[in-house]
Amino acid sequence: xxxxxxxxxxxxxxxxxxxxxxxxxxxxxxxxxxxxxxxxxxxxxxxxxxxxxxxxxxxxxxxxxxxxxxxxxxxxxxxxxxxxxxxxxxxxxxxxxxxxxxxxxxxxxxxxxxxxxxxxxxxxxxxxxxxxxxxxxxxxxxxxxxxxxxxxxxxxxxxxxxxxxxxxxxxxxxxxxxxxxxxxxxxxx
Amino acid sequence: xxxxxxxxxxxxxxxxxxxxxxxxxxxxxxxxxxxxxxxxxxxxxxxxxxxxxxxxxxxxxxxxxxxxxxxxxxxxxxxxxxxxxxxxxxxxxxxxxxxxxxxxxxxxxxxxxxxxxxxxxxxxxxxxxxxxxxxxxxxxxxxxxxxxxxxxxxxxxxxxxxxxxxxxxxxxxxxxxxxxxxxxxxxxxxxxxxxxxxxxxxxxxxxxxxxxxxxxxxxxxxxxxxxxxxxxxxxxxxxxxxxxxxxxxxxxxxxxxxxx
Numbered sequence: 035x036x037x038x039x040x041x042x043x044x045x046x047x048x049x050x051x052x053x054x055x056x057x058x059x060x061x062x063x064x065x066x067x068x069x070x071x072x073x074x075x076x077x078x079x080x081x082x083x084x085x086x087x088x089x090x091x092x093x094x095x096x097x098x099x100x101x102x103x104x105x106x107x108x109x110x111x112x113x114x115x116x117x118x119x120x121x122x123x124x125x126x127x128x129x130x131x132x133x134x135x136x137x138x139x140x141x142x143x144x145x146x147x148x149x150x151x152x153x154x155x156x157x158x159x160x161x162x163x164x165x166x167x168x169x170x171x172x173x174x175x176x177x178x179x180x181x182x183x184x185x186x187x188x189x190x191x192x193x194x195x196x197x198x199x200x201x202x203x204x205x206x207x208x209x210x211x212x213x214x215x216x217x218x219x220x221x222x223x
Numbered sequence: 224x225x226x227x228x229x230x231x232x233x234x235x236x237x238x239x240x241x242x243x244x245x246x247x248x249x250x251x252x253x254x255x256x257x258x259x260x261x262x263x264x265x266x267x268x269x270x271x272x273x274x275x276x277x278x279x280x281x282x283x284x285x286x287x288x289x290x291x292x293x294x295x296x297x298x299x300x301x302x303x304x305x306x307x308x309x310x311x312x313x314x315x316x317x318x319x320x321x322x323x324x325x326x327x328x329x330x331x332x333x334x335x336x337x338x339x340x341x342x343x344x345x346x347x348x349x350x351x352x353x354x355x356x357x358x359x360x361x362x363x364x365x366x367x368x369x370x371x372x373x374x375x376x377x378x379x380x381x382x383x384x385x386x387x388x389x390x391x392x393x394x395x396x397x398x399x400x401x402x403x404x405x406x407x408x409x410x411x412x413x414x415x416x417x418x419x420x421x422x423x424x425x426x427x428x429x430x431x432x433x434x435x436x437x438x439x440x441x442x443x444x445x446x447x448x449x450x451x452x453x454x455x456x457x458x459x460x461x462x463x464x465x466x467x468x469x470x471x472x473x474x475x476x477x478x479x480x481x482x483x
Binding site for chain 2: 052054055059060062063064065066067070071076079080083086087088091101103157158160162173176177178179180181182183184198201202205208209212
């Protein structure tokens with residue numbers, strides 16, 4: 035077994051990296067991924083992550099013993115929304131009605147067809163990008179980062195019930211959108 | 224349970240956020256209801272598709288971003304750090320070049336070492352995390368679903384060429400959910416499933432290649448938010464993986480090792 039831990043410790047001691055760099059920067063991929071999905075643009079995502087990292091440094095004291103990844107992502111998320119409000123005035127934010135029972139599209143996909151779509155990454159990427167940002171972020175946090183409802187609620191500062199309804203509505207939209215794409219491409223049923 | 228009761232719970236069910244009683248109720252209802260079993264199946268298919276696509280959909284941070292951030296963090300720290308008073312002149316003359324040298328060394332290390340030693344580089348750790356993620360997909364978590372260790376342990380008899388340690392940690396807040404057969408490092412292994420709150424812990428066990436000495440839990444890294452710990456005890460190799468925080472996972476490993 036490769037003694038990765040010992041080498042990591044040695045490297046940290048030698049390089050004189052600060053505790054902040056050691057605890058926060060390992061979550062850089064998660065931060066960038068969230069920012070990239072929020073802004074849908076490489077350069078904008080970098081700007082958001084830079085801003086968030088400096089904010090995190092300033093508020094490092096507010097992270098006492100909590101899950102660092104969740105704490106950092108909450109800051110990235112806030113920086114992302116600030117950025118969207120300032121630079122993307124056409125991006126609709128906060129216009130979701132949370133009366134999710136009223137907004138359900140009909141269940142029109144079937145599982146076989148979705149399974150056929152499994153390898154078509156591009157279709158999934160496009161369907162995800164078309165979602166409103168509030169839906170996109172819960173999907174990223176749940177499916178890509180594996181956070182629980184409670185943790186997502188803390189990160190996004192919304193009630194657990196809202197997490198649940200946003201995820202449900204986001205998935206319904208994705209399902210409908212992927213099924214529509216499958217029909218367009220003439221995939222067999 | 225009726226179809227109307229089930230509808231709002233579909234996602235919580237698929238996400239494993241429901242308690243066992245409610246989960247069983249849903250599964251029971253879906254067996255006798257074509258519409259609901261269709262709803263569950265299509266939601267499951269969507270999750271499978273999303274999880275399967277995650278490695279391709281994930282945007283890792285570009286390499287230069289890490290370097291840029293380290294630079295701006297250092298600048299920021301210098302700008303806000305209070306002036307250090309009361310340090311002897313000789314001392315200050317020494318810290319200047321030393322700091323410069325360590326920054327240069329850090330930069331050198333970042334360039335030379337960091338890209339070659341990412342966290343969780345161990346291929347087995349990746350395999351463990353993949354198994355864990357696969358097991359979270361509905362219907363794959365347990366082959367034997369019971370919190371009774373006296374049922375789980377004998378269940379493995381005849382299915383494996385070894386008898387895994389099964390302990391119940393319910394009094395410590397880690398109830399046993401069940402067990403299943405899995406495949407790791409090109410051999411069949413025992414997977415024990417424990418729960419911490421709403422998080423699941425997969426513990427993989429198999430005999431060590433030779434009678435190895437006991438080793439304390441060591442981190443196998445963190446990959447996509449899942450922490451990995453591994454250790455050896457009584458000639459068994461143990462790998463634990465979960466999205467619980469690292470402290471809880473370490474605590475779990477300690478309890479498991481101690482409660483023999």
